[in-house]
Amino acid sequence: MKLTDEQEYILRGEEGPVLALAMKTLVSMGEAFSAERLVAIKSAHLAGSFGSTRFKGYLHILDQLVAEGVRVRVPTTVNPRPGRALGLLNRIVFSKQGKLEQLLDALGVTPNYSCACYDEANVPAFGDRLCWSESSAVQFANSVLGARSNRNSVLVDICAAVTGFTPEFGYLLDEHRRGQVLVKLQVDRMDASALGYILGRRVTTGVPVIEHYDFTRAELKNLGAAMAATGAVALFHVEGLTPEAPDLQTVFDGEPRDIITMRQEDLDSVRASQSHKYNAVVFGCPHLFYEEVIDLAEHFSGCRVTKPTYLCTSPTVLQRLQAEGTADLLHQAGVNIVDFCPVAAFTPKRRTRVLTASGKCQYYLHNSGYGTVADSLRACGVRK
Numbered sequence: 001m002k003l004t005d006e007q008e009y010i011l012r013g014e015e016g017p018v019l020a021l022a023m024k025t026l027v028s029m030g031e032a033f034s035a036e037r038l039v040a041i042k043s044a045h046l047a048g049s050f051g052s053t054r055f056k057g058y059l060h061i062l063d064q065l066v067a068e069g070v071r072v073r074v075p076t077t078v079n080p081r082p083g084r085a086l087g088l089l090n091r092i093v094f095s096k097q098g099k100l101e102q103l104l105d106a107l108g109v110t111p112n113y114s115c116a117c118y119d120e121a122n123v124p125a126f127g128d129r130l131c132w133s134e135s136s137a138v139q140f141a142n143s144v145l146g147a148r149s150n151r152n153s154v155l156v157d158i159c160a161a162v163t164g165f166t167p168e169f170g171y172l173l174d175e176h177r178r179g180q181v182l183v184k185l186q187v188d189r190m191d192a193s194a195l196g197y198i199l200g201r202r203v204t205t206g207v208p209v210i211e212h213y214d215f216t217r218a219e220l221k222n223l224g225a226a227m228a229a230t231g232a233v234a235l236f237h238v239e240g241l242t243p244e245a246p247d248l249q250t251v252f253d254g255e256p257r258d259i260i261t262m263r264q265e266d267l268d269s270v271r272a273s274q275s276h277k278y279n280a281v282v283f284g285c286p287h288l289f290y291e292e293v294i295d296l297a298e299h300f301s302g303c304r305v306t307k308p309t310y311l312c313t314s315p316t317v318l319q320r321l322q323a324e325g326t327a328d329l330l331h332q333a334g335v336n337i338v339d340f341c342p343v344a345a346f347t348p349k350r351r352t353r354v355l356t357a358s359g360k361c362q363y364y365l366h367n368s369g370y371g372t373v374a375d376s377l378r379a380c381g382v383r384k
């Protein structure tokens with residue numbers, strides 16, 4: 001790889017051995033992926049936000065960075081907290097949460113604690129190069145905003161944050177951003193999460209281009225997150241909607257290598273058949289946008305949920321909901337409005353059977369089932 005003088009300087013250890021190690025990690029990764037150079041990034045987003053007792057190595061590395069006085073060089077946000085307060089087992093499993101947050105604070109990380117960082121705390125512009133590591137956030141940044149990030153891992157994200165560089169390969173390059181698979185829709189009732197769930201499985205690592213449909217911003221988030229969970233998709237386009245797909249000719253740069261058709265029965269096949277059998281209901285993976293909470297809140301108004309129900313959103317949105325009184329109205333309906341990651345929070349509680357309107361949450365959470373928003377509202381007793 002061809003490095004700049006500044007990158008060579010850091011790699012030689014002139015700014016300390018820990019930063020040199022971070023730079024060496026990025027160079028090794030670049031070489032493994034045949035990158036020709038490291039490029040400057042506009043921001044980083046970290047996925048290492050759970051203070052689990054198992055993540056000793058991660059805490060040790062952050063400790064070393066802090067001990068050398070290292071700080072992030074680009075705006076850097078971080079994923080949600082893991083729901084430590086949700087029972088004794090969670091308090092034990094995530095007992096390092098305080099320590100982790102102290103270290104992130106000392107590194108200068110923005111304490112947004114949300115995977116929907118692109119909603120407010122870390123909003124990239126079209127074409128920005130990033131080093132993000134939350135798959136749903138990478139997907140949104142690439143597909144909906146037209147920024148450029150690979151699906152990075154925990155620790156690679158922090159190496160990029162403290163050096164300000166990432167290896168240039170994959171989704172950072174024009175040639176890997178073209179469409180590959182055309183997705184035709186024969187759907188009467190759109191269910192973006194279910195569509196993403198099936199598409200991730202069918203497309204796996206390709207770049208799907210969905211024929212035009214007027215998805216909302218929230219639907220694009222939920223579609224992309226599910227796709228990134230069931231497959232390794234980190235970029236999709238929607239004809240005439242997302243920024244790199246003004247039309248099919250432009251986005252494909254030739255003919256699609258494959259064409260698939262998604263039918264209503266494909267989407268319906270993701271839904272759990274016995275949604276009443278679940279004993280908790282979860283919305284918000286990725287974290288709900290403010291407008292999603294407001295839409296959901298209308299259904300709970302004047303009702304009382306019949307089983308534990310959780311709406312997961314960012315701390316910033318939660319504060320706004322508290323300030324305007326919406327959080328109180330939700331509490332009166334028996335709804336828990338929280339700012340944790342439901343997958344982390346419910347993983348230690350293996351006996352809880354969660355019904356969720358998130359394709360991503362269903363994919364990762366043991367003992368869970370998928371339901372549309374309407375199915376999930378019915379399951380918690382507020383819709384017939």
Ligand code: F3S
Pocket residue numbers: 079080115116134136225284285286287340341342343344360361364
């Ligand atoms: Fe976010 Fe946790 Fe889901 S990080 S995308 S709420 S698995």
